[in-house]
Amino acid sequence: MEHVIRTRGLTKSFGTTRALAGLDLTVGRGEVHGFLGPNGSGKSTTIRVLLGLLRKDGGEATLLGGDPWRDAVALHRRLAYVPGDVQLWPNLSGGEAIDLLGELRGSLHRSRRDELVERFQLDPAKKCSAYSKGNRQKVAIVAGLASDVELFLLDEPTSGLDPLMETVFQDVVREITAGGGTVLLSSHILAEAEALCDTVSIIRDGRIVESGSLAALRHLTRTTLHVTTREPLDGLETTPGIYDIVISDGGYTARFEVEADQLGAVVEHIGQHGVLALTSAPPTLEELFLRHYGDELATLAGNGNDNGKPDGATRRRRGGAEVSR
Amino acid sequence: MNRTATQPFIGTGRLVRLALRRDRIMLPIWIASIASIAWMVIGSYEATVGVEAQRISTATFAAGNPMARMFDGPAAGYDLGAMVMVECYQVLAVLAALMSAQAMVRHTRQDEETGRAELLGSGVVGRHARLTAALIVTLAANVVLGAAVAGVLAGSGYTGAGALVAGLSVMGMGWVFAGVGAIGAQVFSTARGANAIAGVGLGVVFLVRTVGDLLGDVAPNGVAVVSAWPSWLSPLGWGQQMRPFYLDRWWVIGLFVGLTLILVAVAVALEARRDVGLGMVPARSGPAYAAPGLRTTIGLAWRLQRGILFTWAFGLTVMAAAFGSMGSSSEELIGENEQLLQLLARLSPDAGVVDLYMGFCMAMLGIAAAGYTVQALLRMRAEEVTGRLEPVLATAIGRHRWLASHVIIATAGTALLLTACGLAAGAAYAAAAGDWSQMGGPLGGAVVQLPATLALGGFVLALFGMLPRWSGPLAWAALAMALVVGQLGSLLDLPQWVLNISPFTHVPLVPADPFAATPVVWLSVAALGLGAFGFAAFRRRDLAIGA
Numbered sequence: 001m002e003h004v005i006r007t008r009g010l011t012k013s014f015g016t017t018r019a020l021a022g023l024d025l026t027v028g029r030g031e032v033h034g035f036l037g038p039n040g041s042g043k044s045t046t047i048r049v050l051l052g053l054l055r056k057d058g059g060e061a062t063l064l065g066g067d068p069w070r071d072a073v074a075l076h077r078r079l080a081y082v083p084g085d086v087q088l089w090p091n092l093s094g095g096e097a098i099d100l101l102g103e104l105r106g107s108l109h110r111s112r113r114d115e116l117v118e119r120f121q122l123d124p125a126k127k128c129s130a131y132s133k134g135n136r137q138k139v140a141i142v143a144g145l146a147s148d149v150e151l152f153l154l155d156e157p158t159s160g161l162d163p164l165m166e167t168v169f170q171d172v173v174r175e176i177t178a179g180g181g182t183v184l185l186s187s188h189i190l191a192e193a194e195a196l197c198d199t200v201s202i203i204r205d206g207r208i209v210e211s212g213s214l215a216a217l218r219h220l221t222r223t224t225l226h227v228t229t230r231e232p233l234d235g236l237e238t239t240p241g242i243y244d245i246v247i248s249d250g251g252y253t254a255r256f257e258v259e260a261d262q263l264g265a266v267v268e269h270i271g272q273h274g275v276l277a278l279t280s281a282p283p284t285l286e287e288l289f290l291r292h293y294g295d296e297l298a299t300l301a302g303n304g305n306d307n308g309k310p311d312g313a314t315r316r317r318r319g320g321a322e323v324s325r
Numbered sequence: 326m327n328r329t330a331t332q333p334f335i336g337t338g339r340l341v342r343l344a345l346r347r348d349r350i351m352l353p354i355w356i357a358s359i360a361s362i363a364w365m366v367i368g369s370y371e372a373t374v375g376v377e378a379q380r381i382s383t384a385t386f387a388a389g390n391p392m393a394r395m396f397d398g399p400a401a402g403y404d405l406g407a408m409v410m411v412e413c414y415q416v417l418a419v420l421a422a423l424m425s426a427q428a429m430v431r432h433t434r435q436d437e438e439t440g441r442a443e444l445l446g447s448g449v450v451g452r453h454a455r456l457t458a459a460l461i462v463t464l465a466a467n468v469v470l471g472a473a474v475a476g477v478l479a480g481s482g483y484t485g486a487g488a489l490v491a492g493l494s495v496m497g498m499g500w501v502f503a504g505v506g507a508i509g510a511q512v513f514s515t516a517r518g519a520n521a522i523a524g525v526g527l528g529v530v531f532l533v534r535t536v537g538d539l540l541g542d543v544a545p546n547g548v549a550v551v552s553a554w555p556s557w558l559s560p561l562g563w564g565q566q567m568r569p570f571y572l573d574r575w576w577v578i579g580l581f582v583g584l585t586l587i588l589v590a591v592a593v594a595l596e597a598r599r600d601v602g603l604g605m606v607p608a609r610s611g612p613a614y615a616a617p618g619l620r621t622t623i624g625l626a627w628r629l630q631r632g633i634l635f636t637w638a639f640g641l642t643v644m645a646a647a648f649g650s651m652g653s654s655s656e657e658l659i660g661e662n663e664q665l666l667q668l669l670a671r672l673s674p675d676a677g678v679v680d681l682y683m684g685f686c687m688a689m690l691g692i693a694a695a696g697y698t699v700q701a702l703l704r705m706r707a708e709e710v711t712g713r714l715e716p717v718l719a720t721a722i723g724r725h726r727w728l729a730s731h732v733i734i735a736t737a738g739t740a741l742l743l744t745a746c747g748l749a750a751g752a753a754y755a756a757a758a759g760d761w762s763q764m765g766g767p768l769g770g771a772v773v774q775l776p777a778t779l780a781l782g783g784f785v786l787a788l789f790g791m792l793p794r795w796s797g798p799l800a801w802a803a804l805a806m807a808l809v810v811g812q813l814g815s816l817l818d819l820p821q822w823v824l825n826i827s828p829f830t831h832v833p834l835v836p837a838d839p840f841a842a843t844p845v846v847w848l849s850v851a852a853l854g855l856g857a858f859g860f861a862a863f864r865r866r867d868l869a870i871g872a
Contacts, residue, residue, distance in 0.1 A: 051719050053868040073723040081719035087712035093611030103620035104720035124613040
């Protein structure tokens, strides 16, 4: 598969802060690639290196077959960028800002622009200083998504949008990919990534800790089963691959998690007890995410009185253990 | 006072501490720099005119010299302390005014612009707490400054009432401009606009007192000027009319305090009427589509820069016209001053009196125009730190192209300003004197400033590329240094190499002196070299990512 974005061992430091610590990110053509991680994990830094706004310290980065730093202008003709917290010129109207940014890129699609202004219910005659955060974000989204380009770099694009507008945004992204565009969607809203992305990369402390198609990643984690049977369930507690089991209703109802590779055996075992009802919930992205951040969550919860400051050294060691697993 | 009455000011104490924490380096540097200028002037002045006979002749000379009246102020006797204060008061007062207005804007409008005020306002913070806290800090800083100036004078042996009056005269100017800054912060929705109003205010108070002093008479004792009434309309004039070590007019401080109170009351009344985050001028709707002219980088740069240019063009043209129209009255004054005529004949044997006057005026306007150049170029830094540059550079616009569009506007704007100054001064002189043959002189004197102005611009560009974080403070410091060297350089007896650092030292005094190509060529080379360095450095650095 052709790679639209490919980085290997990308590093970037700001003073003593290491923002990217050997980042390997690969995005194939036509993908909607979710780039997931909490605030400060290095998502925006990665995107800004890819845009040639920041200069990498080490490693390789290729964007649309070119060098993001050296070929910035030529590459920018072929991509659109939507920042997560856009600042606009207070004395320009929203419509002027959209036209300006689009024309500077050289690929503003006039009728598409008008259509998106309509769909996002944006008043383009208002001055940018009078816009709310959500409306400023709409300006950036329309300016970016109304372009005829191959690649869309969206950095937490829906921050500040209301749920209705978020739905419109998801529709528009689907239209883009239907037309063959590639999207890198950085987000910490897992539901949004789950709704839009084929593939995801999870970033932690400037490094990718998990990457692959959502389907494949789901395979790595557990499915939740909720079952009611005619005969009392026995022996489930001792069955390998079963976790967090809760049995109720005198042994006729159970709720538990199963590891993906044990799913077949477990279902067979349950089947011998006369199944009355069975629901299964696939692992959510949140569960995938927590596999890599669960330890941090535990640290935060445990040290609640400590202003939530996790011990950096411990965290890194645990994070490393996660990666090597 | 009951609880309800104090509520608008609740939280002020905490905000004062916040402001002091934020300004713990900035304000001490301002105060120390201003006080040390006074100290340097004292030292050099003592060395030049130590003998009383010398001082009497210098004071007599200054009282009848229009250029001394314009650039220094009205002479006030031959006491050494009085002469020192006449010499340096204007520089001290202007710097105190800038320090005060900027501090006020920093703690009021700038906080609103960046959204910090909203965060503070949601806490237990009264409506007027921010303005009050900013005022407390700024007024207190001026008290410290006044004490520092008085201390420098007393420490140099100029003790007694005069030192205190001198300190108060500097403090008073700072107080009034704290009030001006407070009003600017209410009226304008950007810190830039609020600071600009202080700059305009300085131009106005300078012009008004200059007119008053030029129209004034030499006092019967022959060593002082009795200013005409316009000087009493200007706070800058008040400070000079306090006449430290000569008349010691204590009561003038009442004018400063009264005007400060009025300005603050107006600012408080305005603040009580408006919404946090917005200015007094409501935002209007704009076009739904961008006009073709705006869809390019140069179009955007023009849109962002034109306000600065129009403001400066208006201010400088008015000032140049005022200088020009006063040309013929200067001529008459000089004609009566035998000593001055001899000195001028020695300085520039072939030059006419008016040409010399115009030459000095244009040299001053050249440095003033550099203020525009610095401000216009620093607009790029503002675009960068606010994060507005990021989406632009994420389009197919290269860094050099974006930089070039701003540099073109700033360069063309500077050339336009200087040309307008030259034409305005020439036309105003011609209209006043009825002699239209002298139009070319001031124009040449103004245009010859361009390479020096652009050399300073090149320095700003190099800073922007190489030391972006420091570009703002260092650029303004460079301009301030050019101003100090130009105003006080020869007096301070600074070594030639220090004078040579300022590009304006090298500009020929056209029309009094003939045009000289060599310095102009070298200044142009310096401007181009520094500018090219700035371009190269900006291409190689990280973008500051704004919040």
